[in-house]
Each structure stands twice: as structure tokens, then as C-alpha cells.
Amino acid sequence: MLPRLCNHCENPPCVPVCPVEATFQRQDGIVVVDSDRCVGCAYCVNACPYDARFINERTQTADKCTFCAHRLEAGLLPACVESCVGGARIIGDMRDPESQISRMIAEHRDALMVLQPEKNTLPQVFYLGMDERFVTRPDAEPVALEVLDPHGQEMGYEFRH
Amino acid sequence: MNSAIELLAPRFDIAWYPWAVQYFFMIALSYATLWLAAPALVFGRPRWLPTARLALLACLTTTLVAPVALLADLHQPLRFWHFYAYANSHSWMSVGSLVLPLYVVGVIVLSWLAWRPALQAHRQAPGLGGLVARWLSLGEPPTPRALVVLVGLGTLALSTGIMLYTGAEVAIVKARPLWHTVWLPPMFVATGFIAAAGLILVLNRLAGERSTAVNRQMLKVMLGACLVAGLVAGSWLLDGINANAGSVAAALASVRDSAEWRSTALWGGLTGVVLFGAVLYLLTGPASRRPTLYAWGWVLGLVALHVGWMFRWVVLMDVQTVARHSAGFHHYGIPAGSSGILGIVGTFGLWLAAILLIDLFVPWRQATQGGSTADISPAAPDHPDVEGALRHG
The missing domain is CATH 3.30.70.20 (Alpha-Beta Plaits)
Structure with a gap:
């Protein structure tokens, strides 16, 4: 997810x-x-x-x-x-150097990823520990054009990388 | 990290509806036909007068209909006044909202000035035609030629603003790599001129004018516009053919991954080449056969309109179906209602109504380059335009 x-x-x-x-x-x-x-x-x-x-x-x-x-x-x-x-x-508040988020960003600086x-x-x-293939638009093959939920509503498309 | 992943990509709806295509198509026809009316109307070249008459009819009607389509594309059309209450100079759309009304007023005033002498000559016509002519011509004084030139030059200047803002508005969007290229705005203008020349060829036939001079001039304009469009498309391709990212790379990826994009690219390329070849053939064909060949110009006109409209459809609608943050392409089916088919048909219907109303009440066939009623041929008032419309059907 x-x-x-x-x-x-x-x-x-x-x-x-x-x-x-x-x-x-x-x-x-x-x-x-x-x-x-x-x-x-x-x-x-x-x-x-x-x-x-x-x-x-x-x-x-x-x-x-x-x-x-x-x-x-x-x-x-x-x-x-x-x-x-x-x-x-x-x-958290990134402008507060003592906040949990600021400390985590400092700790994991090299491993952090952002999208595009x-x-x-x-x-x-x-993102921490994200699959690198999601950093840019993933290049994937469509598997199923419509994926339905148990109520028959369309959830989206399924792809395989 | 090399394991296979399966991903479920949500479906994202398109944000701009076919109304946007209608607006971009209509406004391109509007500014291009204005420039085709200009040689006679503004710069006083009499050989272009028959073209200018048809071009001005096309220009005014598209100018009136285009903003309707634009308003309809807003999800809150009644809030259009927010554009003026809270203008944002950083947004090309906001800049456009300031240029567009000025341009529309310019075209309306220019058309009125150009048609006024003919309207004055119709003041004594019987029935509703005469009443409308008396009402629209606003008195007897002659129309100063200098005023036509002044308003014409001002409106031409504003039209370059429309060309700039409609192109830039789309081309600055980095989120859609297919749009984000400097070659998009000139391509909008080039295909706009192809379609506008095509529209005048079609009107030349439909209005019963069948002027050979108009056909020849419009075929030449179309040839030039096709060449420019080809040059722009070629430059765009060469500009990015070695890049791993950007507009051309995104286009090549779409063509590689999608059968629909392959057929779109093939159809677009073939239509462009066939149109260019056919126009070239008509212009260079043997002189003895020219009248026969030119009589088929309206067919090329329809093809040219198709090129202008389809280019905008592909750019504005199809590009929105390319997923930008997940894999693949989103499916888009044109809905039947006002945000789909009904909107497209409705815009064209409104346009047709505008053309027919002007044809009924305005003697546009006798339009001059400004000046006074004395410029109108004496035979003109004997041919009420209602009769003309029926005759030419």
C-alpha cells in the first residue's frame, strides 16, 4: 500500500x-x-x-x-x-527542530524519498522504505482493465511491473 | 527491489471536458479568420475583399460562440465574475480572462464598422430586414476608414494575446509532459490557420459565393500553414528525440504502450500528409483544369477542419487519459450529456444559428473596407439578404 x-x-x-x-x-x-x-x-x-x-x-x-x-x-x-x-x-512541525518529525528526518535523511x-x-x-519504482511514474503492463469491489463498483485498474 | 509488483491504479476522471476542445477550436478559428480578413479590411488590399467577407462572418460567429463554451467548462460558471474580482497575474488563465473580453468587443466593433455601409444601403429595404438595418446601422453618417483601420489594428494586437495565452496556459503545465513544450503554442496557431482556411473554403461553397479567387487564396494559406505545422512538429520531435524525459519521450512512450495512441499518431500523420499533398496538387494542377479542381476545395476544407479539431481533441482530451502518477492509461468514454456529446453538438448548433441569423439580417456579402454607402454597388439593395439566403440555401 x-x-x-x-x-x-x-x-x-x-x-x-x-x-x-x-x-x-x-x-x-x-x-x-x-x-x-x-x-x-x-x-x-x-x-x-x-x-x-x-x-x-x-x-x-x-x-x-x-x-x-x-x-x-x-x-x-x-x-x-x-x-x-x-x-x-x-x-509534525518540521520547523521545530525538537519535534519527532524533525528528529526522524535528520536520522533518515539519506533514505527518505519524495515522489517525482x-x-x-x-x-x-x-516516504521511508518505499519501492524506488514508485518515485516516478511506474512502467507497468496492464493486467485487468477493471477491478471491481465486492459491491460491483470499480476500484481501478490492475497493473504488473 | 527487483521482485514483481502488482499495482492497483485508481481511475482518475478528466478535469477539462470537451467544452475546452470547443473553446480552443472556436477561438483558434476566430483569431485565424481575423487575420485572413485583415488584408482587405485593415490593410486595404481589394483583391482579398471576397475572402474578407467570408472570413469576417466566420470570425464574428466563432468569437461569439467561443466564450460560451469556455464558461460552460467552468464547474461554477456563475462565479465567472471572480476572474475580475480576484485576478491573479501569475496565472495565464487569469491573463486570458482579461484579454478575451477586450478581443470579443474588438471583433464585434470591427464587424459592425465593416458591415455598416452595407446596412445603411439596406435602410429602405422592406420588412424586417430594413428595420434591422435601420436599427443596427445607427444613423446615416459615413464610417471613417481610419476608424476601421484603428479598431482592426487594435483587435489584431489583441488576437496575438489570445494566441499567446491559449498556448501558454496549456504548455506551462509540467505535470503533463505531453503539454509541457514550447512547440505546443505555435502548433495551436498553425493548425488554427489550417482549419480557418478550410472553414472559408467550406463557407465559400455553402454560401454560394464559389469565388475562385477565394479558393486560390485559401489553398495558398492552407499550404503555408501545413508547411509551418510540419516544421513545428519536426522541430518538436528533433528537439526531444534523444531525451529520456519530456514531451517527446512521453509521446514515444504513449505510442509504444498504447494501440489507441499508435492509431491516433498514424491517423494524424497520414491526414496531414494527404491534406498537404492534395492542396499542393490543386495549386499546381494544369491551368485548364483549375476551375474544376478548385470547385473541390470545400472537401479539403472539411479535412482541414477535421485536422484543427482533432488536434485539439488529442491534445486536450486524450492527453488527460495518460496516467501521470500511476501506470497506464485511464479509460475515457465521452458521456452523452452536456459535458460530452450534447456540449459538442450544442456548441456547433449555436454556431450554426449565429451564422444563419447574421446571414438573415446582415448584408455581409456587400461588406466593404469601410467608407460610405456610396461604395456599395447600386444593385445591392435590390437583393434583400433573406432572398440571398434562400437562393444559396
């Missing part, structure tokens, strides 16, 4: 393309969308190399992972971090 969430890039390609400045980077680095201002042009959806953005069918505006900013503000952990039983997801580093987006989501 390779979780692919918004990378909350330091140099986010989705922000400058927005024609109405509806998407922006907060002071703490989290990239969010103002859904009241968004016109739904989907330019940011195309500009994100990580498929992290989509048009929300209900609001008809651009939507994305917010690092659960609303939970962070309430002193809670993001839902994905909270629910990960293996404790494999770690979030050549895009120069400076992702702020780091």
Missing part, C-alpha cells in the same frame, strides 16, 4: 495557476482551497503531478487533502494518522 495524498509542496504547481487565487499555501505550509472563491476551472487539477486534486461533485469546486487542517486546529491528529494501526504515518522530485515541487510528504 502506497498512500498518495497531497504532498503540500513547498513549491506547489497548483497555486500559481489558479486564476482567482482560491488556492493558497498557509503560513504553516498546508495548501488549501477556498471553496467559496473557486470557480471550478480545474486548472489546478491538471497542474498537480500527483493526482491529488479533484473536482468535488457536491460543491463543484476543486478539493483535496487538507492534512485535516480542521482537526489540527482542534489539537487532533489527521484522520489517516489517527487511524493507522501500525503507526506508519507521522505528522524532478518536477521541482519540493514535496513535504516523505
Whole structure:
């Protein structure tokens, strides 16, 4: 399982393309969308190399992972971090040198990987122990065009590398 | 690390709908036909007047319809005013939202100036035609030629802004390597001119003008535009043929991995070569057979429109189906509703309605290069345009 969430890039390609400045980077680095201002042009959806953005069918505006900013503000952990039983997801303040995340980054600096580093987006989501074939777009053969879940809903496509 | 991996890639929907293709197609026809109307309309070359009449009809109608398709591609079209309330100079789309309305107004004013003398000559026409002519011509004073030239030059300048922003808007997107090339904007312009010359060939036949001069001029423009398009495509290929990443590498990978992309590349290449060869044959054929050969120009016009539209479809729709973060290609089936077939047909229907309405109420066939009603041939008012429309069907 390779979780692919918004990378909350330091140099986010989705922000400058927005024609109405509806998407922006907060002071703490989290990239969010103002859904009241968004016109739904989907330019940011195309500009994100990580498929992290989509048009929300209900609001008809651009939507994305917010690092659960609303939970962070309430002193809670993001839902994905909270629910990960293996404790494999770690979030923290990288600007605080004493935080767990800062210490781990210092400890594993050489082994850390980010997705599509050549895009120069400076992702702020780091992977430890990831299969290197996922750093860039994996070159794989399609096996099955449609994979269905037990309810008959399409989950995606299956590939073999 | 060398073990086989199986991966389940989620399906990602496309973000820009066929409305985008319709907008890019219509606006390209718009700016290219404006430049084809310019030799007579702005720069006073009388030999280009028959072409300018057809080109201006094409230009105004596509200019009116294009922004409708653009608005429809927004998921929140009623928030279009946010473009002006919260403009962002870093975004090419925002720059475009400022240029586009100015350009649209420029084309409308230019068309009105060009058609005004003919409208004034129709003021006494009976029935609704005369009423519309009296209302649209806004009085008797002559139209100053200098004003036509001034508005024409301004609109031509704005049209280069449209060419620049529509190309740059797509070409700056690094996330889609197939788009991210400096050769994309010039290719949009070149295929735009191919399609525009084709449209005028088709209109020349459909409107019953059947002017040989128009056919010859448009075939020459098409030949030049085909050459430029070939040159741009060749430069793009050579520019990246040795690179491991980038636009050409992504294109070669798509052609290698997907039968659909192979057939698209083959079809595009063949159509381009056949069109170029056919245009060359028509232009260099024996002089005695030229009128017969030129009469078939409208068929090449349809092929040229196909080239212009398909290029935009492949670039804007098909490229969105190339997975950028997972393996393979996403399946895209054109939906039947307004974000699919209905939108495509609807745009063309609206365009046809605009052409027919102008043909009904505006004596565009008698358009001049500005000036006064005295420039209109005296026979013109005796041929109400409604009759003309019926006659030419």
C-alpha cells in the first residue's frame, strides 16, 4: 500500500495557476482551497503531478487533502494518522527542530524519498522504505482493465511491473 | 527491489471536458479568420475583399460562440465574475480572462464598422430586414476608414494575446509532459490557420459565393500553414528525440504502450500528409483544369477542419487519459450529456444559428473596407439578404 495524498509542496504547481487565487499555501505550509472563491476551472487539477486534486461533485469546486487542517486546529491528529494501526504515518512541525518529525528526518535523511522530485515541487510528504519504482511514474503492463469491489463498483485498474 | 509488483491504479476522471476542445477550436478559428480578413479590411488590399467577407462572418460567429463554451467548462460558471474580482497575474488563465473580453468587443466593433455601409444601403429595404438595418446601422453618417483601420489594428494586437495565452496556459503545465513544450503554442496557431482556411473554403461553397479567387487564396494559406505545422512538429520531435524525459519521450512512450495512441499518431500523420499533398496538387494542377479542381476545395476544407479539431481533441482530451502518477492509461468514454456529446453538438448548433441569423439580417456579402454607402454597388439593395439566403440555401 502506497498512500498518495497531497504532498503540500513547498513549491506547489497548483497555486500559481489558479486564476482567482482560491488556492493558497498557509503560513504553516498546508495548501488549501477556498471553496467559496473557486470557480471550478480545474486548472489546478491538471497542474498537480500527483493526482491529488479533484473536482468535488457536491460543491463543484476543486478539493483535496487538507492534512485535516480542521482537526489540527482542534489539537487532533489527521484522520489517516489517527487511524493507522501500525503507526506508519507521522505528522509534525518540521520547523521545530525538537519535534519527532524533525528528529526522524535528520536520522533518515539519506533514505527518505519524495515522489517525482524532478518536477521541482519540493514535496513535504516523505516516504521511508518505499519501492524506488514508485518515485516516478511506474512502467507497468496492464493486467485487468477493471477491478471491481465486492459491491460491483470499480476500484481501478490492475497493473504488473 | 527487483521482485514483481502488482499495482492497483485508481481511475482518475478528466478535469477539462470537451467544452475546452470547443473553446480552443472556436477561438483558434476566430483569431485565424481575423487575420485572413485583415488584408482587405485593415490593410486595404481589394483583391482579398471576397475572402474578407467570408472570413469576417466566420470570425464574428466563432468569437461569439467561443466564450460560451469556455464558461460552460467552468464547474461554477456563475462565479465567472471572480476572474475580475480576484485576478491573479501569475496565472495565464487569469491573463486570458482579461484579454478575451477586450478581443470579443474588438471583433464585434470591427464587424459592425465593416458591415455598416452595407446596412445603411439596406435602410429602405422592406420588412424586417430594413428595420434591422435601420436599427443596427445607427444613423446615416459615413464610417471613417481610419476608424476601421484603428479598431482592426487594435483587435489584431489583441488576437496575438489570445494566441499567446491559449498556448501558454496549456504548455506551462509540467505535470503533463505531453503539454509541457514550447512547440505546443505555435502548433495551436498553425493548425488554427489550417482549419480557418478550410472553414472559408467550406463557407465559400455553402454560401454560394464559389469565388475562385477565394479558393486560390485559401489553398495558398492552407499550404503555408501545413508547411509551418510540419516544421513545428519536426522541430518538436528533433528537439526531444534523444531525451529520456519530456514531451517527446512521453509521446514515444504513449505510442509504444498504447494501440489507441499508435492509431491516433498514424491517423494524424497520414491526414496531414494527404491534406498537404492534395492542396499542393490543386495549386499546381494544369491551368485548364483549375476551375474544376478548385470547385473541390470545400472537401479539403472539411479535412482541414477535421485536422484543427482533432488536434485539439488529442491534445486536450486524450492527453488527460495518460496516467501521470500511476501506470497506464485511464479509460475515457465521452458521456452523452452536456459535458460530452450534447456540449459538442450544442456548441456547433449555436454556431450554426449565429451564422444563419447574421446571414438573415446582415448584408455581409456587400461588406466593404469601410467608407460610405456610396461604395456599395447600386444593385445591392435590390437583393434583400433573406432572398440571398434562400437562393444559396
